[in-house]
Every structure is written in C-alpha cells, then in structure tokens.
Amino acid sequence: METVLTTHFADERYRFIDTYRGFGGYEALRKAISMPRDAIVEEVRKANLRGRGGAGFPAGVKWGFLPKDMSRPRVLVVNADEGEPGTFKDRRIMSRAPHLLVEGLAIACYALTIHKAYIYIRGEFVREAGILDEAVSEAYASGFLGKDILGSGFDLDVTVHRGAGAYICGEETSTLNSLEGKRGWPRLKPPFPATIGAFGLPTIVNNVETLSDVPWIITHGGERFAALGCEKNGGTRLVGVSGPVQRPGIYELPADVNLRHVIYDVAGGLRDGKKLKAVIPGGSSTPVLRADEIDVNFDIESMAKLGTMAGTSGVIVIPEGTCMVRALRVLMNFYAHESCGQCTPCREGTGWLRKVVGRIEAGEGRPRDIELILDLCDNMMGRTICALADAAAMPAQSFLWKFREEFDRHIRDRKCPYGNRF
Amino acid sequence: MPSLTIDGKAVDVPVGTTIINAAEKIGIEIPRYCYHKHLSVAGNCRMCLVEVEKFPKLQTACSTVVTDGMVVRTDTEKVRKAVTGVLEFLLINHPIDCPICDQAGECELQNYYMKFGLHKSRFALEDKVRKKKVQDIGGQIVLDAERCILCSRCVRFLEEVTGTRELQFFRRGDHSEISVFPGRPLNNNYTGNLADICPVGALTSKDFRFKCRVWFLKAFPSVCTGCARGCNVEAFFKGDILYRYKPRVNEAVNRAWMCDFGRLEYKKANNARLLVPFVREDGREKMMSWGGLLPQVAYRLKDAVEREGPDAAAVIASPQSSNEELYLVRRIASDLLGTKNLAFTSRVPGDGFSDGFLIRGDKNPNSRGAQLLRIPGGPAFDELVVKIAAGKVRALLLFGDVLGDLTQEETAGLLSMVPFVAQAGTNEGPVSAVATAVLPIASVAERGGTFTNHAGRVQRFHAGFPPRGKAKDTIGFLTSLANRLGAGWAFDGEASVFRALAATEGPFAGMSYESIGSLGQEAKG
Amino acid sequence: MSVAFSDAGRKEFERLLARYPEKEAVILPALHLVQKEFGYVSDEAIVYIAGLLSVAPAQIEGVATFYTMYNRKPVGKYHVQVCRNLSCSLMGAEHLIGHLSRKLGIEPGETTPDGKFTLSEVECLGSCGTAPVMQVNDEYHENLTEESIDAVLDGLP
C-alpha cells in the first residue's frame, strides 16, 4: 500500500532536515510557492482531506472560512495537544518526521497568506517539543521559514508553544485561550476561530496529522490522495492500536480500513491467547463496540451507522476478563479530571458520573444507579459549550447499553466479580 | 429588523438582539445565571436553553442572536427537562444552607428550584465537594465558596468593569473554586456590586450580613447623595430604618453599579440624626417645638434686615438640598429678605476623591442644580465667609450639616461672629454643635424632590417613609418660614414647587415629574 | 521569601516576551520557566510573575491551578508520574503503581521523606501503544515492567 506519512519513519535520521531533504523533503513547499494560492487550496479540497483531530471536518472547506478581506493578519494554530486516551499518532509524527509537519504548515500558511503559526504541543511532550524546536530552527536556517521563503517574498514565523497538562486544551477554542495565556476554557461559538481566533485574529486550527498530509497532496496531487481513501474521506489514517495485542503501535492504513483487519491482521490479534471482549475504536470518547461488532470499515459513515465514530482512530482493544465497570470508571475519572469546569452539566455531570460508576464498581451501587447514569448522560449531551460533555457521556451510555449485565451484577451482588482489578 | 416568534408570540427586535432579550421584550423571562445584561456573555451556566426550530440541539438564549423568521420555544418538555437537569446539577454540590444564608429570599437558585418544582436531589449528601465557608475577602464582601455556582459574573465584573481582577477561578472541573489570591483582597471601590450580581449567596455584603431577612424589607427608588454622579438606587427599609442601598439600573448614569462609599450613604438617614428642634442659649441646648421655633427664626431674620439693612441677613444654601428646596431658598433670600448674601459651596471636608468611572470629586448630589438655579457658588461663598468673619452678618440661615470644608473649630469660630445662626440640617455635625437654632429636616429617605447631577440630569428621589422624630419635610418648613416673612405661598409638596420652578427657571423649562420619570431628564444648559 | 529569575532565566523571559503579541501569552511559558528554575510554583513566584507581566496574581493563580503540570507545592527531585488511563491499565499499570508504591514506601500523591521521589498517577500520556508508561521529570519510560522500573529508578543519582 502506498503510504503518505510513514514511508521513512524507520529512518532514525529522517527527523533531521538533510535526510528529510534527501528524500525530497521541502520540494512540495517549493512547488506550492510556484502555484497560485487558490490552486493549493483547490488541491487540498480535491484530496478530500478530513481533519484528523477527531471531528473529521474537511480541511479545504475549513480553509475557505477565512474572511475574504485581508485587513486583519491571520494565524495558523497547529493542534499538537494529543491527549485523547488511546491516541498517540501525532506524537509519532513529531518525533519521527517533524519536517513533514513544518513543511505542511508552511504550505498551508502560504496558501492562506498566514505569516504567523503556533504549534500548540501538549506540555508532557517535552522531548517532542525539543525535536520540533530543532526542526523549526533547521527550517529557518535553510530558508523554508522566516523572511522571504525561497525567494518568494513570503514571510512566515513559527513558534512552538507548550501546554501544561490539560486534555481540554485540545478542543480548538480552548487551545486558543491557552495559547493566549488563559485558563483553557473553550469559547462559545460563534464566533468561530476563522473569524475571531488567536489574539482576536482570523485563525485556522488544524491537527498535526492533517497538516502533515499536505506536502504529499501537493507533490502527488489531490486526486491521487483522495484515491488512497474512500469516497467521503481521502488518504490514509494513522491508526493507533493499544491494549494487549501482539503488535501495538501506529499503522498507516487506508481511511476505510476494516476494524477486524486492523486488530487481527495488522496488530496480530490478542496476546497470550486472550479473547476479544470489546473495542473502543477512535479514542476513549467514541462509543464502545462489542467483539461481534467489529466487522466494520473505519470510514466515518460506516462507523456512524454502528452508532460510533472513527474519532482519532485510536483503537483500544479490551480483552475478555476485563471488568467493564472498572474500565468505565477509569474513563469517568479521566473526564471528571479533565472537564474545564465552566458548563454546569459537564462540570457537575462528569463528577457525578465518576462517583456513581465508582460506587457501582466498589459494590455500593444502588438499584436505580443505571437509570441515573443514563439520565445524567441525557442531561449532559448537547447541552454544553464544547464536546467534552458528550465525550464523557458517549462511553458511559455505550458501556451500559452493551455491557448492562455487568453493571447489574455489580449492583446485585454488591461486589466486583473480577475482584476489583484489571 | 428581524421578526420572530417566541412561544407563539411575535416580536420584532433590532439586528443583533439575543433570544433572551427578545423574550424579555414580550414579558417572557428565560431562566439565567451567568447572563447579566451589563457584562459580556459567558454562556456557561446552561440555564437558558431553549428550542429553536431547525436546530437539533437546544440553544442558549443568552448567546444566540435572533434571525428573521426564527421560531423559539421556551416552554416545551425538552426545555423543562434540560433546565431542571441543570438545576439538579447545581444542587448536587450545593450546601443548601438556606436557613443561615443571607441570600435566602433573593437567591436565584432557591427561586428557580421552587419554580421548577425540584424537590430533592438524587445525590447522596455525604460526598459533596467541600470548599471554604465564610471568608472575608476584603471590600464589603464575604465569600462562601461552597455556595458558588461558578457563573463567572463576579470574575467578569472585576475584569470588565473595575479591571482589577481580584477574584478568579482556581483549579478546574468540579474542584473549580472562586477565590482571591492569598494576601490580595478585593481592592477597588465597587466591591458591593459583587453581592448584587452574585445570583446566589456566595458573595454577600458584610454590612448587611445577618441584619435582616430580605422578605421583611420594602424598597423605594432613590438617588445616592454621596457625590455629583447621582447613582440611581433602590433604598430598602423596615419601619423608619434604612437597611441598604442597591443600585437601580440607569444606563445614562450608573448602568447597574454604584460605589462602595455611596452604598453606605444610607447610614446617614439612620445615625446621628437631628430629630428635635432646639435652641442654644448660654451654651445649653433647649428643646423647642416647631411652632415655637419657626416664628423666632423668621423674626430674627426679619429683624436683622429691618434694623441693619438686607445685607445683615445671609443665607447659605446647600448642594445637598433638592432643586425644589433650592428654588424656595433662593426666593426666600432674594425676594423676601432681599439680601445679596446668598451662596453655596460644593466643598466638603475630605480629599474629594474621584475616579474615571462613577465617583465624582464633588461630594454633593445637587451642585449643578444650585448653579442652574442661579445660586451663587465658588467665590461668592468665600466672599460671604469674609463678610461673616468681619461680623457684618447678624442673622444667618444655613442649610446643611457642614460649612464647606471648614473644620469643627473653624466652623465654630466663624459662626461665633453671627449673633443668630439657624441651621436646617439632617445630621449632627460641626454646624449643629454651635448653631443658635437647629431645625431638623427630613432625610433623603423621608422626603421627595429632584437633584441635578453633574451632567445636568434631573433625577427624582422619593420619600420612603415619614420623617423620623420631629424632623420636618423641608418644603413644608420653607413654605411656613416664607409665609411668616410675608410670602403668601400655597405650595403643597415638592410637585407643586417643581411646577412653579419649571415655569420660571430656564434650564428646567418644559420639564415635569412625568417627563423626568424614573430615569431622569437632562436640564438645558 | 522573595524569588527572582537567574540571569539566564531573565533572558529567556525577555525572549518569550518578544515572541508573542500579548504579554499574557507569556504566562504559560513563564510558569514553565519558574518550575524549571525553582522546582515548583510558589506563592512568591506567582506574585513575581504577576509583577513582571503587570497582571493580577489571581490571574496567574487561576492559570497555574488549571494546568496539572504546574506544581503548586514542592515535589521530589524525581517526579514519577504513572499513567493510569485505560490502555495502560489494560497492560498492568495498576500493578506497577502498586509496585512503585511499595518500592518507594509512599502512596500516589506523596513524596519520600528524603525528598527524592514524588509518586503521582496521571492521565493518558499519549503513549498508549507502548503502555504501560511513566514519565520521570521530563522523560518518558515506556513498555514498563517491574524490572525496567527498578532499573530506571535505581539508576537515578
């Protein structure tokens, strides 16, 4: 299969500019600079590139939302906050191929006449931030960033900005507030970032992987990229597989790869003769699937039909023998810990879910707790400023719907049949 | 102008109006916590969710701008479920200590959960998130962080109105807590407003704390007399005691705010009041009746004029007096006594602090009114003081409790040069300590009239209750005095005086109490 | 106690100021710098930063307490942060946290009496494919086993 991103990942030196250029790096930027700006955007639109940050919004369409009038400078923010449990693909790109991102963002900035880009990277990724810093310096030194890039007269300044430990700062408007030095509270929309974004300026926020696809699109053309994927989602995706499989890791696969194939062929199936119990397909926020539901293609539409989502394509494999109540409690801890706290339903709802799921797991559940959880989810979903409340409620609902008997049993027997452990 | 329907009622509103305000226009009150008309929209409490046709999700009425043809419903089952859901979420970590909460009675949490018939929380009380209880955070405010519903109004107020940012949210999720930084208490002159905007009992007034349950209080509209801004206030009282001022919204004057000094101005109506007429003879105070004292005052003024000419009498007017009062005072001085010795000063003891926001350097509510009514101020006052000091004034009628910025000693020294000083005042002070005759008059809560603020806006204040003790309404007192000086006036109350004044005084021409209304009207010139 | 950046820290701070269009944007990087220079973010450091940026200390505190990486209390020389999220849990994280607890003689959230180690449980570190994972100060350690944990910790000066 043709790969867009990972082709040279195995090469340790690919992260340095010389090696990167040895493989044709920055030629896409050179090509882009010779193209009319609209033609670049058109190529990305033809590529059918959908955002890889989780929401799957078509990149070309998003780029078109910038106001036509050029009186206010525009900003690009690269979302490198990767924090959705089960997701670890952007980190891989940044550590193995930082120049793919730098080149991609430079092309995007050129196409959109943006002179200032920030890479917002999660604070824990200290090493990756260092690698990016170095890559950015290399790019400056080689004339791919900075003033008068490749003699085109185009200037671009890039700043790597570190977060400081907050999953919510991956939500794009929280990213912007955090970048501005505020608490990471997501913003009310409208206005959308394309109108009022970072520092009040029109802003495009894109995920690391989304932008890293751009050089290939420019080199090979949008149509060819589109053809690598499926009808509604062009190109490849970095699918991350975690949990007790033979070969956990990041795999570049067609955007509509089959989930069973991912787990059993690509990742080699489960370890130690374990059996599959459940799969969270696209990061912890996406509704869980039972083992018998995984014959599904990873494209956005097929997943939606199953009531779940491709999300960040972070596949978490859950083996038989796992207590689903405990697994859900771990996730509920996470969302309660990460809620920014501004919207009532999310702040109180995530905390309440954590407590109720926690007491069920501890054998102290009450007969009406399941009903209570479902009702809380109902009161949270679609009622908040950002999608975190939904992100917490979706796993809760789906765990209850699909593994109801385990919850009932905890409540009935007043203890965990798995002995309160993984 | 977009037109839309809300719960089936049609309404037209200007472009840019949000649903919550469009609804208000037709009398539909959409529940809210974070929304406050005078602060930016935060949209975080999620109380104001409504159904909007064509939108699959409920929308927040506070942040959604209406579009033409929009169909909004605030009364559906879905909305009700969402709102009760939010209330329930708010209550799970709320202490529900209403019996000991000062906010009880005007608490938006209490109000809404009664309105939505929410009874008991499904949540075990024992594992509520605990936060700091009663905490003095400076200014006029006590904080109970446990009661906070994190609406962020206070944070926005301190960001957008005072710019001082003392209160912030710390931590996140359900551990988010409102607080000041240790050792950095509230440090601005508008802290009292925080208790007003806090929808629950998290920020309450130190001054009002435990003084009175709010449901025992009645209120009337008034105007703060603390400075020339003339902030519009609501005065709360029980019996003949004022308990507090709260700002009354007036976009042209004080928006929704007032300063901390003004907020405590109400105390003047309660404390150290002059409540009985008295004369001072050989250093001793002798109580008098109005009937006994008033003729004496009239006689002494007339006598001075008759014996030594009109300029042996003098009148010092007060910028604390209403337009109506000042008008009568001027006529008494000029028309009846015929003296040229009429003056006022805006100076008061103290530093005349002002800020670029509400607080004015002039600490009187009606200096502008005195000017517009052609009562000489500034140098005229200083000249009169010189005359008095030179012993040229034999009888003085003095309004107010202070004599400009003179100290107690200076006041005593100056007034000792006048054989007869009649003071019409409300409170004990340097003047009442030495005046020959003291005429206690009604406080601002006990009488009505208008003040003209620094910008020339004429604003009404009202009597909330009858004058305390033997204090008398000034209009009545001035009318009796004038009639004893031969005026033949038939004024009955401040309204009749204002009519007369509007008929003859240019700046007030064409004005009436009706046209002034509750929000005031600009005088001309 | 008053705090102030070292000369190098001060230089870095000035460089940061020049990099952003608004001074508030320097708050996060400045807090990272504080933590690097002083080990944690003290009240004094907050007042110091607030002074340098002319903002209210409460604003800095609001930011500092929002983000979990800023330690508002001193931590050990080595801050051992173990992921407790799902992928790591499925691969034995709980067991390893127990091991660390026993080895260091402290519970998560505590610091060893000699001030050498603080043990914390953290959420997903974005390294789920190499679970279980821990971060010791800035550095990731992946595919953990009891043995590899011992090797890492025992090798620390």
Ligand SMILES: Cc1cc2nc3c(=O)[nH]c(=O)nc-3n(C[C@H](O)[C@H](O)[C@H](O)COP(=O)(O)O)c2cc1C
């Ligand atoms: C709670 C939450 C967390 C998110 N975290 C991330 C993240 O870590 N990285 C990311 O790229 N997008 C994240 N997103 C999605 C972003 O809001 C946004 O859609 C994305 O960055 C846009 O880029 P894309 O169009 O290239 O995908 C998150 C969204 C939510 C609601």
Ligand code: SF4
């Ligand atoms: S939904 Fe949750 S995380 Fe998102 S803005 Fe509201 S409180 Fe914050």
Ligand code: SF4
């Ligand atoms: S203290 Fe009051 S005003 Fe401030 S956030 Fe809490 S509830 Fe709102």
Ligand code: SF4
């Ligand atoms: S600004 Fe002046 S009028 Fe307004 S409350 Fe303060 S003292 Fe009273």
Ligand code: FES
């Ligand atoms: S009033 Fe609209 S969300 Fe709070």
Ligand code: FES
């Ligand atoms: S779950 Fe541990 S690193 Fe993601």
